[in-house]
Amino acid sequence: MPTYNEITLAKELIKFPTITPIDAGIMKFLAKKLTAIGFNCKILEFKDKNSKPVKNLYARLGKSQPNFMFAGHLDVVPPGDLKDWTIKPFSPAIKKNHLIGRGANDMKSAIASWVVAVNNFVSNNKEIKGSISLLITGDEEGVAINGTKKVVDYLKKKKEKIDFCLVGEPTNPNKLGEMIKIGRRGSVTGELTIIGSQGHVAYPHRANNPSYTIIKILDEIKKLKFDKGTKDFQATNLEVTKINIDNTADNIIPGIAKASFNIRFNNKHTSSNLKNKLNKIFKKITKKNKFNFKIKYRVSGEAFLTKPNKTTYMIQNIIKKITKIKPQLSTTGGTSDARFIRKIAPCLEFGLVGKTMHKVDEAVSISDLKKLTKIYYNILECYFE
DSSP: OOOOHHHHHHHHHHSSBBBBBOOTTHHHHHHHHHHHOEEEEEEEEEOOOTTTEEEEEEEESSSSSSSEEEEOOOOOOOOOOOOOSSOOOTTEEEEEEEHHEEETTIHHHHHHHHHHHHHHHHHHHHHHEEEEEEEEESSSSSOOSSSSHHHHHHHHHOOOOOOOEEEEEOBSSSTTTTTEEEOEEEEEEEEEEEEEEEEEETTTOOOHHHHHHHHHHHHHTTTTOOOOOOSOOOOOEEEEEEEEOOOOTTTOOOOOEEEEEEEEEOHHHHHOHHHHHHHHHHHHHHTTTOEEEEEEEEEEEEEEEHHHHHHHHHHHHHHHHHHOOOEEEOOSSSOOOHHHHHTSSOOOOOOOOOOOTTTTTTTHHHHHHHHHHHHHHHHHHHHHH
């Protein structure tokens, strides 16, 4: 068996400038590492006419059930202004017991920890009663069209059964061990256009100004009380994200006003129900004020909850034993690729501390990285007992 170290492997992964959807050879590199352990690897490239091609990896060790899967992503967000970094973002360095580099936190280091944990587990166990698999995408930070979503469709077609999935996202707010994600809120974005009639400001009776109507609409939808939250989820919330009136002159009444909003919703709602509720408001206000409207929705995912089972509690106990913190079972935060995977398997998310993800000098504690490898190793040991 090869000898892998999580710090060395994390550094090697960070060196690949994999800004979504650039692969830069990273899937081939990881597949080679996994093949050496005994995995059967398949690099899956998907493309869409409106988006760039993306390389993904599905790897499996063993042929029998149960199949325990780890999921994650190797793509990263852009580093921003390089002058703000203390190092080159894709030339990782260790400073003050922290590994710094783009993707160190979100989430190349967690993937490195998992690979090392699996390698150690396979080295110490000649026979595994089941299978271990990995689903690694290069399209999590982007539009998420040609990534995990399509790999899940591929696995369904192949009738590949996944019994449980652990997603390695950085789930902990401040300390390793604080939080396991057992679900996520849904997300729907709306792009609203109010169509009026352009005219001269000196002759308002000859125009129909959409700006006041869009303000009325935004005020009404922001005041909506969708729910009070649930035992597992915080209350549904709507935020206005953009208001735009593209008018280059001060003596023209605009003809069009646009706005965007996003709703993060719990499992009391579906995106369809929310759309219907909002559309009624748009129709009521625009009809009263003699305007037309257009609305375009984009659904990132529906709200979901993985009901805690014995695997959930087993993982919670392992984390508590190693970190001395009992992790909270949470559904807070944004969306993740668990929204696609939950269609084929129960899943939860646990990884590193997410304090520096997407920031300048993104970093992970070396101590946390080693503890995470230990946690992942213990999860495999208990699951396949």
